[in-house]
Amino acid sequence: MARDYYEVLGVSRDASTDQLQQAFRTLARKYHPDVNKDPTAEDRFKEVNEAYHVLSDPDTRKRYDRFGEDFRQVPEDWEARAAAGAGGFGGAGRSGTRVRYGQGFGGTGGGINIEDLFGEMFGGGGGFGPIPGADQEASLELTVEEAYRGGKRQISLGGRNYRVNIPAGVIDGQRIRLAGEGGRGNGDAPAGDLYLRVRIKPHPQFRLDGRDVTVDLPVSPWEAVLGTTVAVRTPGGEAKVAVPQGSSTGRRLRLRGEGMPNPRGVAGDLYAEIKVMVPAQPTGRERELFEQLAAVSTFDPRRGR
Incomplete structure (x- = not known):
């Protein structure tokens, strides 16, 4: 089970945007590998960065609050699909049982099986059929020299290895798309894409x-x-x-x-x-x-x- 992103940042679940930003800045300064030489600092920094990236976006945060670590499998327009296909989450699924999501992740409403949930919402009688996988995003840290040269690089994310072709001259904030490497689709639907957002490390000279x-x-x-x-x-x-x-x-x-x-x-x-x-x-x-x-x-x- 992944750590709760709110716990990672050390904030409450109703934290404001300013509180999230302040917590992120404090922790980023503390754990940045260029400052903290502890062997575990880099992993901690990446965890903090991912937590802030998810919670700082209102739409992504809403999905995370509802579905927890499974939020990446949920399409961005899940609310509209749910309303159109099943009369809202409160309606009956195709099995005749009611789909419960009220408290969501970290609340008291219990766990949710995403595949079962969306099977009832959109499959069969819902009329929507297979659901494409959600796009995902992660950070890719490069030195100035690596960004200048570009080339192929092997990276590991979530226990999976990816071979990435980095274009020469990528700049900070640019995204590299790995087609079909995002969240899994439902049924025969295609997987989403994985986007690697480039973060160029501070350099002592450049x-x-x-x-x-x-x-x-x-x-x-x-x-x-x-x-x-x-x-x-x-x-x-x-x-x-x-x-x-x-x-x-x-x-x-x-x-x-x-x-x-x-x-x-x-x-x-x-x-x-x-x-x-x-x-x-x-x-x-x-x-x-x-x-x-x-x-x-x-x-x-x-x-x-």
């Missing part, structure tokens, strides 16, 4: 904005003043960038098309953001040269000239 990538570019004071050509790291490898003379910290140098690829259009750009670095412990000679520069230079950084 910052993503859609398909554009920003990376810090450390340069020395003399490189910033005189200009130079230096190597810069990109998700796809190393590239060369020309640093114009007179560059200060914060200046952004654009490398067109060096961001995340786009199979259906224009690739993103890479922005190298200059950071002028100084020696933390200058040698005696370096200090002497800087003192000579200070004595002859008329440059005032606070006036900009």
Whole structure:
């Protein structure tokens, strides 16, 4: 039996949207694998993420409250189908017995057999026949480099293994469809689809904005003043960038098309953001040269000239 999603988030069953969001943020910060190195943290983080994803959507939450862990097998339009096919859940099924769902999961109304329930609601005399399986969704975490390259990947969800073809250049929030890998259909009806929503992990160097990538570019004071050509790291490898003379910290140098690829259009750009670095412990000679520069230079950084 899967854990109750309300229990996972540590909230009551009547929790508001704001309470759900606050609980999720707190737990996500606590268990994110980049922060928490406990071997169990990643699984706990995924559990929290799944619970919030289900409960934060009003329609999905309603199905979960009614049917518990079987909610993914229930079509999104189950209420309309029930009303049209069986006069509502309170009506008699084809066997003449009444279908009871009142309290639903976690309540006092008892368990529900989804196959029996929908067999009575929609099968035979209901006139609806087989019911297609419900679509399902799960998260797929990728590094920036994995999202850039794409390729095939083996993943495991709910005890099942899937081979996923990741398009090169997927971005955060994009969904990858696995046709027919969702909830099982009723009778001869087809299964639903499984959608993997991409979540790109934070990176120590790359910052993503859609398909554009920003990376810090450390340069020395003399490189910033005189200009130079230096190597810069990109998700796809190393590239060369020309640093114009007179560059200060914060200046952004654009490398067109060096961001995340786009199979259906224009690739993103890479922005190298200059950071002028100084020696933390200058040698005696370096200090002497800087003192000579200070004595002859008329440059005032606070006036900009």
